[in-house]
Amino acid sequence: MVTRKQYSKEFKLDAISLVQDQGFTIAEAARSLEINTNMLRRWIKEFQAGLIVHSDRGSQYASKAYRRLLKSHGYIGSMSRLGNCWNNSVAESFFGSLKQERCQWRHYQTRYAAQQC
Secondary structure, eight states, rough: OOOOOOOOHHHHHHHHHHEEEEEEEOHHHHHHHHOOOOHHHHHHHHHHOOOEEEEOOOOHHHHHHHHHHHHHHTTEEEEOTTTGGGGHHHHHHHHHHIIIITTTOOOSHHHHHHHHH
């Protein structure tokens, strides 16, 4: 009888982080953690499903093609009501500053390199 190994949520999130944040391929991350590549793929899909993607009311975000793309990945689209930009002001301010201070005119080789700055 084969017993299934139980992995904690923290372990799964760390494994996903290797791929999404540190630039490892799925195969490299799975090999380094001594887990099955299909299992890691499944974890990535599970943790991505239900992700809420908040945007402004730009026509690209309101388009049918974009909404179909979100739905195909299991994401939930969210945008503020017309004329109500305040619910996103903190995120807009943070990412505006980040783009100006850290990203503008710089090219990073990997996500990991960008995180180290």
